[in-house]
Amino acid sequence: MKKERKLELEDLVTIVTGAGRGIGKTISEKFFEEGSMLALWDVDFPLVKALAYSLDPKGQRVMAIRADVTSESEVSKAVEEVVRKFGRIDILVNNAGISRHKPIEEMTLEIFEEVIKVNLTGTFLCCRSVTPIMKKQGRGKIINIASLGGRTGRPGVGVNYAASKAGVIGLTQTLARELGPFGIYVNAIAPGPILTEQTKQYPPEVFATWNIGRAIQKDGLPEDVAEAAIFLGSKRSDWITGVTLDVNGGILIR
Template identity: 35%
Template sequence: MKVDLTGKVVIVTGGSKGIGKGIATVFAKQGAHVVIAARGLESAQHVAEALEKQGYSASAISVDVESYDSVEQMAKNVALEYGAIDILCSNAGIFPSAKLEDMTIADWDHVMNTNTRGTMFSVKACLPYLKKAENGRIIITSSITGPITGYAGWTHYGASKAAQLGFMKTAALELAPYNITINAVMPGNIATEGLEGLGEDYLKKMASAIPFKRLGKVEDIGYAALFLSSKEAGFITGQTIVVDGGQTLPEDAEAF
C-alpha cells in the first residue's frame, strides 16, 4: 500500500523494538519523519540510525509513558524540533505474566500504568499539536487479548487492552470536531523479541492456533496502522482492525 506521508511527523511510542519498530519502519518508508520514542534512548537511537542509513528520516527521543511530565516534555520537544505532530502511534506496552492468585498490586499497577495510562498520557500530551495538523491521526496498539480473548497469566494485560478501547470510543467523539481520528489495531500473535523470550514451545503453540500456521510479522501491524493514518481513512474513527491471521475465527481449533 502506498501512502504518501512526506512532510508528516509521526511519533511511535515503544518504537525501539517489536511491533513499534515495525510500525516505525513502515511509516518511514512512506516518507514520514518518524520519532522513535522509548524508555531506553540508546535502543531508540539504534533504530533511528538504522532507518537513516537506509535513506529514511528518523530520530530518537527518551520517554517514560508512566510519567505525564515525561510524555508532555516529549511532545513539546518533538513539536519544537520538527514543527508539528501529525500522527501519534500509541504503541508502548508491556505484558509480564502473573497468575491472579500470585499477582501483586504493584504488578497490576505497573501494567495498567504503562498500557492504559500511558495511552491517555500520550494522547493528551500530543493533542494540542494534533489539533493544528491538517489530518490528525491517533493509532492505538491494543490486542485481541482482553477485548476478544483471554490468556492465563494476563488478567492485568487483558484489562489494560480492553480499557484502551473504552478510552478510544469516547475520545473519538471529543476529537472529531478537530478533524482528528483515533482508531486501534488489535494484533494477534506476532513474532517479536518479547514472544521469542517465552520459548520455542510457546511459539509453536501460538502458531498452531492460527489458520495460516504461522505468526504474524510486525510489518503486518504497521500496514494496518498506516491505512488508519491515511487521508483516505479520514471517515473512520473509534474503530478497530483485528490483525490476527484468523486466529479468533474458528469455533473448533481442530477444524483447520
C-alpha cells in the first residue's frame, strides 16, 4: 500500500504579505496545498478576498486582510486579527514589494523613499509585530523575500530597489542572531528574474538581458520561489537560520 505523503506545513498558521498576485499568490496557493492555514495580506483587498475564497470558500482555514505594510497601525491591527482567528502565528512570509526604476539622475527622493518604505520598512514592521507572539510560542519562522538585485548590481534594477533588498538581507542576518535564542528562525530568499504577469509585460529581449550568465536554461517561475519558501517554513530547515537562499538558476554562483 502506498504511504500517504505527510503535508509539510500541516495546521501551521502563515501570514503572506503581498499575497494578491505573482510570487505571493503562488506561495499562498502552495502553502495551502501543504496544509497551512493562511492570512493573506494585500493593499488590494479584492484580489486577496478572491484568492481566499478560491482556496477556502467557507473561510475556516484562510482569511483575507486589507493591510498596508508601511502603516504601523494597519500591520498591528492585521496581526491582532490573525491571532484572534487562529490563535497563533507560525510563519511570516514578507513578500510585499514594489519597484520604481529610474536612472539615478532622474530618481526623486520621493521615488527612492517609496520603494525603501514598502520593501524594507514594511518588512521591519511585520517582523516587529509578530516577534512577541512567536517569542511567547517559543517558535516561529520568518521568511523574507529579498532579490538577486540586493546581492549584485543588475541592469534595470534601480538603486532604490537594490538598496531595499540588500537591506532586507542585512535585516535577516541580524534578526536571526537576535531571535534565534527564542526559537525563531529568520531566513531570506533572493529570487532571480521570475516570470510573472508583471515581468511578462516587458519585451522578451529585456527579460533575456536579466538572465545573462544563467547556468540552468529554464526560466524562473513563481513555483520555484514557493518551493524554497515551503522548505524554509517546514521542519526540514530546523538547522538553518540567517541564510539568504539564492533561487536564480545559477545567474549568481557563490
